[in-house]
Amino acid sequence: MWGSPMLTERTGELARLSEALADCERGTGRVVLIGGGPATGKTALLDELPGLVGDRARLLRAVGSRAERNLGLGVVTQLLDAEPCVRDRLAPLDSRTWEEVGEQLLASGPPLVLAVDDVHFADSASQRVLLYLRRRLASARLLLVLTEWDRPHLAREPLHAELVRQPDHRIDLRPLSEAGAAQLIQDRGDRAATAFALTGGNPALLTALAEDGLGVGPRFRRAVLDCLTRWGPDFLAVAEALAVLGDAATPPLVAELRSTSAPVVGPVLEALEAAGLLRDQRLRHPDVVLESLDSEDAACLHTRAAELLHRRGAPAVEVARHLAAAGAVPGRWALRPLRHAAEQSVVDDAELAVRCLELALKACEDERERVELSAALVRAAWRINPALADRHLGPLAGRSDLGWREAVPVVRLRFWQGDPAGELLRATRARAGAPHPRAAAELRIATEWIHGGLADHVPLAADGTSWQRTAHLLETWASGAPSDALRAAEHVLQSCAHDVLPEAASAAVLALDHTGHADRARHWCDVLTDQARRQGATTARALITAVRADMSWRRGDLIAAETQAQEAMRLLHPQSWGVLVGLPLSTAILANSALGRHDVAADLLTRPVPEQMAATTFGLHHLHALGRHALATGRTLAALDAVERVATRMRGANAAMPTTLPWRSDLAQAYLLLGRRDEARQLVTEQLASASGGVRVRAIALRVLAACSGGHQRVSLLGEALPLLERCGDRLELARALADLSQAHSELGQLSNARLVLRKADQVAKACQAEVLPHRVRDDLGTRPPREVASTTTPLLSEAERKVAELAARGETNREIGRRLHITVSTVEQHLTRVYRKLDVRNRTELPAELSHLDDDSGDLLQPL
Structure with a gap:
């Protein structure tokens, strides 16, 4: 299995032991002293002695113990356990002098090897016996092999110092090299490098890591703690302080935290570094030590650390991390670093900001300050989970005396809950005046994107600033001015480093995508996703993932759209999504319907959604998805009901809002299925006369108008739709239009063209993995040539x-x-x-x-x- 630690980079040490044994056999005694840090292999090296000695000498072993230091001749008793004849001659042992014991051990016989592990813990009587033996080495066939802890800064006790003074051979054991670690675990490459980094080459830790499958598991964790506890309480105490203080640890600070002195801490740090447990005076595995702490002890250490760091003027975030870990506010002095830390970390570490604000809120007694803390807590918690933010809304609910800083997080939460928050916006405007231009612009974009317009008489823009123009992003998008939409959207998105509202950022990305700037939209999706992941901003990450899914759907990338929509809904629980759940949920329904997974789409349609969603733009998306699913499954009347409800809402919508749903075309298709061709034609003609909707909506309208037409006009309309669909990149609609064109050619008797176009439609549909062609047509593609158009005028159906x-x-x-x-x-x-x-x-x-x-x-x- 795994190699013995002593067979790895210890051949030189074994050679020196063998040399000393040979001298002993020749009648010249020797002393070999083995030193090293914790778990560097001292005992394991002694374990090699039986194989090395064999029948060449008598081998007697003993181990010194801190618990048995007061037990007279305790180590000698262990040695004599292997020499019952000598033990019997000395009985009772406690009545013998150490000279008598030494003489009996040196009595004639084979060479003698005495191996004492941890000799510094040997009782004084046993040390006197060993010292007696040492003084007679010159004429004795005796080999003393002793091990001790390597602690150069601590003075040895007199007997111990005399015993180990000027040994014939001194062996200093150090951790293994990276090559040695690879040899020990019988592995190479990255795994060996990782193992070395985890253990510092410590043989005991390497062996435990190997037993855990080269991962940090229970054996490895136990080995780390064993290394720290065997060498005395000061080692574990220093390690605990290092683990708690982290990067702030210094020898004086560690000493003060543990109420000891720096001269005690320094040698411990050196010993731990020599053993590979530390790297640059930092524990390699502080988590192992922290997990071993009792919760009460951990809280006391973190509280004490916070006080010490605060007294030394450490950054607020550093102090606050310890307060948050302790879960306590030791005094009013702690409120200030908690608040400052929350402000500094809300963007990059929202979880820390939430913990800090929760603590500060519990300890705060000033009412006005509590309102400010509550608003900051809602803002920070929203980044992690809107449902969590809602739980902290209590102190702010129903208040009419909020300033903009406190009102904005409440307004945002109301938006997600389906409330345009018009009353709160008006009350805040009346009390606090106009908001900051940027805040006004972002709120306006967010409310228009979610609710389709502003609440009545709520001015959310400031004059004379670049943000005033940006505030009208959705109007610019709806008017079909791509260059203006690009400028406004980029202005919003370039402010992302300053924590722009994710709702506004999402609307800006969609504006870019719908106005012909797909490359920029994809770029900003990547930027926003990376930023959200780096900052731990789960809400923003879920939202931009839902936007990415919508973009994939409109490209006909159905698998990606479905995967991204499901990922967005996994990142946030449906309850946390609020009314915005309609965005990823609708995309998932549309994608599964187009993929032919009708059971999955039907199941998604049964998921409960907030009642308030019906009045939002995402309610329209959900109805649109319902209608498309009903059309795909042949439930024409159900489809008609859904698309007529969408049409009713859209006809009453703000004309300045962008039309992203092909609602007229959906309704026209339902009319066609019911034989109401004239009404269908009127709807799509109305859509084509409108400037709203963009290239994709126009192309879909042309395809449906072609379905209302016949002959060469149908071919002409589809020929106009195809380049538009290629331009906007919607492969699903392109496949449908190609299938329509094939049918049109077939009706005109242009069978060669029909077959050629149909093959292309099939290729595009397969790329989407969509069900576009009827099964019989798909089957016919490779099995038979197209039939000639029937010359009879007899109806196919009675x-x-x-x-x-x-x-x-x-x-x-x-x-x-x-x-x-x-x-x-x-x-x-x-x-x-x-x-x-x-x-x-x-x-x-x-x-x-x-x-x-x-x-x-x-x-x-x-x-x-």
Whole structure:
């Protein structure tokens, strides 16, 4: 298994022991002293003696112990356990002088090897015996092998000093090199380098690490603590102080924290460094030591550390970390560093800011100061989790005397809860005057993005500043001015280093993406994601991940869209998302519907959402996703209900708000499935006459208008839509438009063109992994040439079959169809069976796509909407 520590980088030491043994055999006694730091292999080296000595000498071993230092001749007793004859001659041992004991041990016989581990702990009587033996080495076949702790700054006791003075061989054991560590654990490369960095080459720690599978596990943690506890209480006490103080640790500060003196601390630090437990006077594993502390002891040490650091003028964050770890405020002096630390760390370490503010709030007695602390706490907690921020809202709820600094975090939380916070904004404006231009702009962008407009009579912009123009970002986006939208969005996003509102940043990224600046939008997504991850800002990270999912969906990258939407919902619990859950949830529904995962999409639609979401822009997104899912599963009436509700909301929306949903096209498609062609045409014509919506919405409208048209006009409209879709990069809509164009060519008898375009549609659809083409068409691509257009004018379906098929396509059950047409359920089933066979479809969910252009038998390449 793992190699013995003594077989690694210890061959020189073994050679010196062998040399001393040979001298002993020749009649010249020797003393070998082995020293080293904790767990550097002193005992393990002694363990090699039996194999080295063999039958060449008598080997007697003993171990000194701090607990047995007052036990007379305790070490000698251990030595004599292997020499029962000598022990019997000396019995009772406590009545013998040390000279008598020494003489009996030197009695004639084979050479003698005495190995005493931790000789500094040997009792004084045993040390006298060993000293007696040492003085007779010149004429005795005796080898003394002694080990001691290497503590050069501490004076040895007289007997011990005399015993180990000027040994014949001194062996100083040090931690292994990196190459030695690799040899010990029988590994190379990165794992060996990591093992060396974790252990400093300490053989005991390396062995424990190997037993844990080269990971920090229970054996390794136990080995670290054993190294610290075996050498006395001062070692563990110093290690605990080092662990608590961290990078602030200095020998004087450690000494003061442990109420001892620097001369005691210095040697301990040197011994621990020599053993590989420290690196540059810092513990390699402070977490192991901290976890071993009793919670009460840990709190006392952290409180004491905070007081000492505060007295020395340490930075507020440094002091506050100890107060937060202690979970206590030892006096009013602590409020100031707690507040300052929260302000300094709210961007980069929101969790610390929350802990600091919670402590300060508990100890604060001033009412006004409590309001300020509560607002700061809500602001910091929101970065981690809006639900956590809501739990701290209590002292601020219902107050009308807030300044802008206290009101802004409350307003933001209200936005997420579906409340435009108009009353609070007006009250704050009346009391505190106009907000800072930047705060006004960010709040305006956020409320317009979430709620579709400002609350009545709430001015949120200041005149005469660059932020005044930026505040109108969404209006600029809606007006279709890409250069102005670029300037406004970049102004918002370039302020991200100064902690811009994530809602405003998200709206700015989407504005870039919708106005033709997709590369800049992706760049800022990366910047915002990296920043949020680095700062631990979970809320901002979840929000930008949801924005990225929406962008992926509109590119037809369905797998990425679904993955990113699910990741966004994993980062924040649905309760924490509030009304903004509609953004990732809608994207997940749309992506799964397009992927043909209708059961997954249906399950997502059953998830509860806040009632307030219905009145927000994300409520519209959710309705849009519901409508698209209903269309994809052939539930035409359900789709019609959803898209009509979207249309009603959109017709009453603020005209200055950007139209990102193709709601007119959705409604037109539902009308087409119900045979209301003129109404469908009117809707998409209205959309094409509007300047809002951008390239993608226009291209979708052209595709649906083509579905309302026929012949060469249909081909022309689709030809206009295709470059727009390629320009905006929506592969899913491109696949649908290509499938439509193939059908149009087929209807005109241009079968070669139809087949060529259909293959391209299939390629694009496969790239999206989307279900765009009917199964029969996809199957036909590689199996048979297209049929010639039928010359007969005989309808493909009979009148009765068409009526049944149309009602089934609307989502009615067989029983409902039977009652409406006054026929039996069995007759309905027979009609549907013939319809499926004639149209070459598998079930009623494919009927809407097949019926939308079914005027007569015009071939087998039929358009799915």
